[in-house]
Amino acid sequence: MSSVNLRHSVRAIILDEEDRVLLCRFAIPEPAGRVVWAAPGGGIEHGETPLAALRCELREEVGLVVTSDPPHVWHQEVVAAGHASGYDGVVNDYFLVRSAGFRPRGGLSDEELAAENITGFQWWHLQDVAGFDGPDLFSPRDLATPLAALITYGAPARPVLLGL
Known part of the structure; x- marks a missing residue:
């Protein structure tokens, strides 16, 4: 039996005082x-705890x-070729962070964000996620249900436990 190489990541569901994510x-x-619109976060480095990784990623991004x-509110495992470059899939652990609304701007430059494929940030109301009918995807795909x-x-x- 071959082992599956999964990328372990942490993500934050950041909700503001208006319950925007x-x-x-x-x-x-x-x-x-x-x-794809997804919660901020990223990979857990070898020897790093999930919460240390989460703190670092949120500060940077x-x-x-x-x-x-x-x-810790959600757990997701996606085993799918091509889902994460260089891996057979991902394991995402999501944590709930309550915060006053803020303008996202971390320590990474625009070039460093682009290297991670991040091209912007947006605060979303639940009804806008649930009613979205554009070509973009959410991760998880049915984000509105667990978010509600x-x-x-x-x-x-x-x-x-979340699906794809």
């Missing part, structure tokens, strides 16, 4: 210039300093 716009060159230990539950009921007792 902050998403990154990822312009994925392959296949065919796809755009959006300029948010997280000093508390946010609750998170906004309505708060952090779950155990992380909710």
